Amino acid sequence: MKRIIIQGSSRSKENTNKVVRLLMKELEFDVVDLSLKKIEYFDYEFKNQKDDFLSIIKQIAEEYELIVFATPVYWYSMSGIMKTFFDRLSDCLKIEKETGRKLIGKNMAVISCGSDETETEGFFTPFRNSAEYLGMTYLGNIHTWIEDELVSNKVETRIQNFVKLLLEAETNTVINNM
């Protein structure tokens, strides 16, 4: 089962990436760093099709069964970069329907990374609802945080439990497809 992390931080190698790297120590993932890509805002006239969105989403739809979104918490919400990516998923409902159909049945999970242990109420709702709308299976989420530039033991434990959840879901998917 191929897995990919879509990292949506404004900086490539800081807090969210620390958590991403820990996850990658436990499980094999490819990564897309959205901050290095050119993804324009959603356009009702679809005049933005020459940016990087289409090639990224087509590759995801073709190759991966598990998609993990990793986003920092910016103003109690997902990052702007991540939100723009989600807005552009609308392209897959309008002009790239074939790609949209290929997302059906794929697994989605989410990691947030804040500066505070407290999870923002409703933070994961847009992800869960988007998965449902797209026909994807929402496996779950974890909130993480970085204090004094360090990943705490509590966060490490959360990541380990998250890995167990992802592996269990993969096992179930394999069994159901037999």
Ligand SMILES: Cc1cc2nc3c(=O)[nH]c(=O)nc-3n(C[C@H](O)[C@H](O)[C@H](O)COP(=O)(O)O)c2cc1C
């Ligand atoms: C624009 C901005 C808004 C933020 N808003 C929040 C917030 O609402 N809640 C929170 O816990 N942390 C907030 N933070 C702190 C970041 O979530 C935290 O430092 C995170 O670990 C940064 O991850 P990054 O290094 O990948 O950007 C904010 C940081 C920035 C830059």
